[in-house]
Amino acid sequence: MSFLLSFISLFLFSFLTSFKASPQNPYYLGRYCPNTTTYSRNSTYFTNLKTLLFSLSSRNASYSTRFQNATSGQSPNRVTGLFLCRGDYSPEVCRRCVTLAVNETLTRCPYERDVVLYYDECMLRYSHRNILSILTYDGYVFMQNPNNISSNQNQTERFINLVSSTMSRAITEAAKSSRKLYTIKTELTTLQTFYGLLQCTPDLTRWDCKSCLLRSFGRMSLDRIGARLLYPNCITRYELFAFYNETGNKTLPRSALPPGSAPSPPSPPISIPSPRPGEGGNSSVIVIAVVIPITVLFLVFIAVFCFRTKRKRMIHETEPLAGDGDDIKSAGSLQFDFRAIEAATDNFSESKKLGQGGFGQVYKGTFPSGVQVAVKRLSKTSGQGEREFEYEVIVVAKLQHRNLVKLLGYCLEGEEKILVYEFVANKSC
Numbered sequence: 001m002s003f004l005l006s007f008i009s010l011f012l013f014s015f016l017t018s019f020k021a022s023p024q025n026p027y028y029l030g031r032y033c034p035n036t037t038t039y040s041r042n043s044t045y046f047t048n049l050k051t052l053l054f055s056l057s058s059r060n061a062s063y064s065t066r067f068q069n070a071t072s073g074q075s076p077n078r079v080t081g082l083f084l085c086r087g088d089y090s091p092e093v094c095r096r097c098v099t100l101a102v103n104e105t106l107t108r109c110p111y112e113r114d115v116v117l118y119y120d121e122c123m124l125r126y127s128h129r130n131i132l133s134i135l136t137y138d139g140y141v142f143m144q145n146p147n148n149i150s151s152n153q154n155q156t157e158r159f160i161n162l163v164s165s166t167m168s169r170a171i172t173e174a175a176k177s178s179r180k181l182y183t184i185k186t187e188l189t190t191l192q193t194f195y196g197l198l199q200c201t202p203d204l205t206r207w208d209c210k211s212c213l214l215r216s217f218g219r220m221s222l223d224r225i226g227a228r229l230l231y232p233n234c235i236t237r238y239e240l241f242a243f244y245n246e247t248g249n250k251t252l253p254r255s256a257l258p259p260g261s262a263p264s265p266p267s268p269p270i271s272i273p274s275p276r277p278g279e280g281g282n283s284s285v286i287v288i289a290v291v292i293p294i295t296v297l298f299l300v301f302i303a304v305f306c307f308r309t310k311r312k313r314m315i316h317e318t319e320p321l322a323g324d325g326d327d328i329k330s331a332g333s334l335q336f337d338f339r340a341i342e343a344a345t346d347n348f349s350e351s352k353k354l355g356q357g358g359f360g361q362v363y364k365g366t367f368p369s370g371v372q373v374a375v376k377r378l379s380k381t382s383g384q385g386e387r388e389f390e391y392e393v394i395v396v397a398k399l400q401h402r403n404l405v406k407l408l409g410y411c412l413e414g415e416e417k418i419l420v421y422e423f424v425a426n427k428s429c
Helices: 002-018 044-056 091-108 153-176 206-218 294-317 338-344 386-398
Strands: 028-032 067-072 079-085 115-119 122-127 141-144 181-187 193-200 227-230 234-239 353-357 360-366 372-378 407-413 416-422
Touching: 028 141, 044 067, 044 079, 044 091, 044 122, 079 091, 091 115, 091 122, 153 181, 153 193, 153 206, 153 234, 193 206, 206 227, 206 234, 338 360, 338 372, 338 407, 338 416
Parallel strands: none
Antiparallel strands: 028 115, 067 079, 079 122, 115 122, 141 227, 181 193, 193 234, 227 234, 353 360, 360 372, 372 416, 407 416
């Protein structure tokens, strides 16, 4: 009997301590530290780095604003650094996370001059280059929930349309806010609520913040019940549970949502599997101790063990990647090379022209791989700015429908503004 009691006590202790109760313990997500430029421990750069890290983690740092930048030393050994804490966390949680990041950086990224450490609660970054007010997409962490929204195509499309319209509006609000932070809370059904959080480093301009958030949002697969992507300059995340602290944060009320963004009453409810906090892209679990039968507790223990193993594997698989590559399948990487489009259309020859209208001309193109596309070359007098054009491309790419020709990407080259669609015979793009 004493052995059984000891086993149960040990089991309960292991069970309750196996969870990560945010925000007490900052949760590590990933890192970016390319081994392209390094330093030695007896160098001036290392001395300046230690000074910088001490400044960012001191008790006098700007934890109340959740953001601070600093520099140390002179060129060519100058170090520039910053931290960004998630805006819904308290200054004390921010301080603990930054302190932990500073303590871990020389272990996780030893000798590298370019470093970004990502945690659920904060981000720490430093470099030998100037990184202040400069937008970059080098090095990111992407995580998503493995569960799909629904096996029903109509329900999935309704959810994607809701997320696209809601997040697009929230991106604009986040970019123009003084804290570069915005949160979303809106009902999907009477039993299910959608939550989102978007944040940029406050040193970015409004345009750069918006570009970063759109790029981040564009890389997400919106048929999942949760996802997040962290760039060095911005954070984008959505879930179907309250993953952020609502107190004191600006949220997007239902009345401010774009028309049609919420499901209409006559429509059948979206059948969405209930998310499990902490699964996939989710990293915070709140544990409430209750008196339950030992049999049930044991089953929960087995589930938690499997979940923790799966999440650990997912974190490993979603380590930050250097750069974005040429993945045109992602809405965040839609840009085509102009010379490739010229070659595919025989330099926009008349024989390749499919049609013409007020917007410009449409050409049939064939890439060396054999893939056929419809190339819409917009009129140079359309008056549409480059940034507005890119924003429109990303939003359109997210609002795909099975009855519409799929947008594959775009091209911006000087005055050229081009949209690239899949080629479908007898259909208009």
